[in-house]
Amino acid sequence: MNFLKNITIGQYASGDSFLHRMDPRFKLVILLVMVIQCFLLDKWLLLIAPFMFFVVASFLSGISFRFIMRGLKPVVPFILIAFICNSLLTPGHPVLMWKPPFAFSFSTDISGPVPEFDFFMIAMTAEGLDFGFFMSMRLIIVVLAASLFTLTTSPTEITDAIESLLRWGRPIGLPAHEIAMMMSIALRFIPTLTEHLERIVCAQMSRGADFEAKSIIEKAKCFIPVLIPLFVNAFKTAEDLSIAMEARCYRGGDGRTKLRAMKASWRDFASSAFVAVFCAALNYFQFFSRSI
Amino acid sequence: MSIIEINNLSYVYMKATPYESQASKNVSLSVEKGEVLAIIGPTGCGKSTLVKHLNGLIKPEPGTVIVDGSDIGEKGVSLKDLRRRVGLVFQYPEYQLFEETVAGDIAFGPEKFGFSEDEVKSAVREAMEEMGLDASMSKRSPFSLSGGEMRRVAIAGVIASRPSVLVLDEPSAGLDPVSAERLTDMIINLNRKKGVTVVIVSHSMDEVIKIADRIALMNEGSIIASGTPEDVFSSEEVFDKMRLFLPQSCSLLVALKERGLPVRTNICDSDGCVQEILAVRSGIKHADNGADNGKVKK
Ligand SMILES: Nc1ncnc2c1ncn2[C@@H]1O[C@H](COP(=O)(O)OP(=O)(O)OP(=O)(O)O)[C@@H](O)[C@H]1O
Ligand SMILES: [Mg+2]
Secondary structure, three states: OOOOHOOOOOOOOOOOOOHHEEEEEEHHHHHHHHHHHHOOOOOOHHHHHHHHHHHHHHHHOOOOOHHHHHHHHHHHHHHHHHHHHHHHOOOOOEEEOOOOOOEEOOOOOOEEOOOOOOOOEEEHHHHHHHHHHHHHHHHHHHHHHHHHHHEEEEEEEHHHHHHHHHHHHHHHHOHHHHHHHHHHHHHHHHHHHHHHHHHHHHHHHHOOOOOOOHHHHHHHHHHHHHHHHHHHHHHHHHHHHHHHHHOOOOOOOOOOOOOOOOOOOOHHHHHHHHHHHHHHHHHHHHHHHHHO | OEEEEEEEEEEEEOOOOOOEEEEEEEEEEEEEEEOOOEEEOOOOOOOOHHHOOOOOOHHHHHHHHEEEEOOOOOOOHHHHHHHHHHEEEEOHHHHHOOOHHHHHHHHHHHHOOOHHEEEEEEEHHHHHOOOOOHHHHOOHHHHOOOOOHHHHHHHHHOOOOOOOOOEEEEOOOOOHHHHHHHHHHHHHHHHHHHHHHEEOOOOHHHHHHHHHHHHEEOOOOOEEEEEEEEEEHHHHHHHHHHHHOHHHHHHHHHHHHHHHOOOOOOOOOHHHHHHHHHHHHHHHHHEEEEEEEOOOOO
C-alpha cells in the first residue's frame, strides 16, 4: 500500500550538491526565468537547449537521474494526451490518416496547399505533429525544472524564498509573511495527510472495504469510510498545531528573525550570469532564425 | 498445527529511492492454532510491518506468508476472504472510526464480508459484549466517546467479523493501567473461550508475561529469539542486546544474580519471582547461621 509514496514531484531529497547549496531565492528566480523563456520560444528545435540545460542541472543536483525521471512518470499520460490531441486537431497537411471504411494511409506531401478539411477523416497533420511535439517538450521541461527545484530545496527554504521575494509587494499591502506561513503549513501537512490516508485505507481494507470495486457508486461509497476519519484527523492536527504555535508565542511576522538567513554566494552569481547569457543567446537565435 | 507460517520474508519500504529502509529481514515465524503469540521489540524494529503482511496489505519480496495452508501471495487467493479470517487491529485503531453510530461502525466489517442482516445484528451484539461495551452505547456517535472507549469500539469492529486469528498492534498503548488490564483480560477471554488464535504486538512486558504462550523478539527487522517467555528472557544473547526490554521481575533476578546470589533467572511472572527470592533468602539464612558474622546482602 505505498502507491502514494511513489510520487516524487514536490518531494525533497536532502544532499550537499551545487544545487542544494544555492540560495533558494536565486533558484526560484532562475526557475521562473527559464520557464518563461521556454514559453517564449516557438520552435521545438530551440527547446532542446533549455532541455539540455536542465539535464546538466540534474547532474549538478547529485540525485540519480533515474530517480528524477521516475518523478516525471505521473505526467506521462498528460503529455501523451496533449500530444495526440494536438496532432489530430491542428489543421494542416495530413501525413497519417484513416478514413473509416479504408485502411491507414500515409502521405509525405507537406509543401503543397492545405487540403480541405475532411469531416469523416481522422488525420494526423504535419503541423499538428510539430505542434504536439513542441507542447510535449515544453511540458517535460517545466515538470523537470519544477521537480529539480523541489528535490533540491527543502519546503522551509522554498517558503523563506517566497516570503523574501513577496516582500517587494509589501508596500501595496501584500501580506508576505502570512502567505508564506500558510504555504509552509500546507506543504508540511501533505506528508502527514498521505500518511494518515495510507493508514486509514489499510485499516478499512482489512475490515473488508474493497477499493477495487467495479461500479462507480460502489467506489464512491468506499471513500466515505476513508474521508471522514481523514477529515476528523486533519481538523484535530490543525487545532493541535494552532495551540502549539500560540503556546510558543507566535504572533505574525513582525520583528521575527530567521535561524538560517539566506545568503547569496559565488554559485548564485555564476549561475545567474550563465542563465542571463543563455537566455540572451536563445532569444537572439530565435530572432535570427525567424528573419531568414 | 500452525495456522500461519512466514518463511524468509523480507520487505523494503520505498525501494530504489534515497529513502529506502529495510523493515524486515529474512523473517521466519509460525503461529500455532489456538495460541497467543506476542511480538516484542524496540520502536521501529518492524513489528507493524510484519503484522501488515499477515493481512496481505503489503507484498513480501521475497518470502511467503502461508495462512491456513494457502500462500497469500499467490494469484487467485482471495485477499478479502483472508482478511475476514485474519482480523487486524491497527496501532491506534480509534482513528479508523467513521460511522454515525457505534453499532453502525462495528457492523461495517461484517456487512462488507457479506454477513446476512440477522448475522450482522448478532455479530455486533456479541462483539460489543465481548469488548465490555454497554448495549446503551450502540446508538451513540463514536466521536463522542473517550479514547479508551473508542479503542474498544474499534477492536469490536474487527472481532465482529468473527476472525479465527486476531492480530493486534499495540492494543493497550496509551491506555491507563486499569483499562489496559481490562483489555488484556478481554483478549485472554477471546482466546480461552472462543479459541481465537491471537498475535499481539506489545511494549508492555508485564502484559506479555501475563498473556503470551510464546514470544518472538525482534530487532532491526529480524527475529532474534523466539520461544516461551522463560526461554526468551533467560537467553544470554537476548540479554546483551535487550536489557531494557526485560520484564521488571526478570531484571530484578538478573541484578541479584550479578551480585552473587544463586537465583535462577528464567522466571518471569511476579509470583514466581517472589517465591524464588524468598527461597534463596531462606537458603542464605541457613548458610549464614553457621558463620557468626555472615555477610549481609540485600
Ligand atoms: N510507510 C513507510 N514508508 C517508509 N518507511 C517506513 C514506513 N513504515 C515504516 N517504515 C520504516 O520501517 C521500519 C519499521 O517500521 P514499523 O512501523 O514496522 O516499526 P514498529 O516496530 O512497528 O515500531 P513501533 O514500535 O514504533 O510501532 C522503520 O524504520 C520505519 O522508519
Ligand atoms: Mg508499530
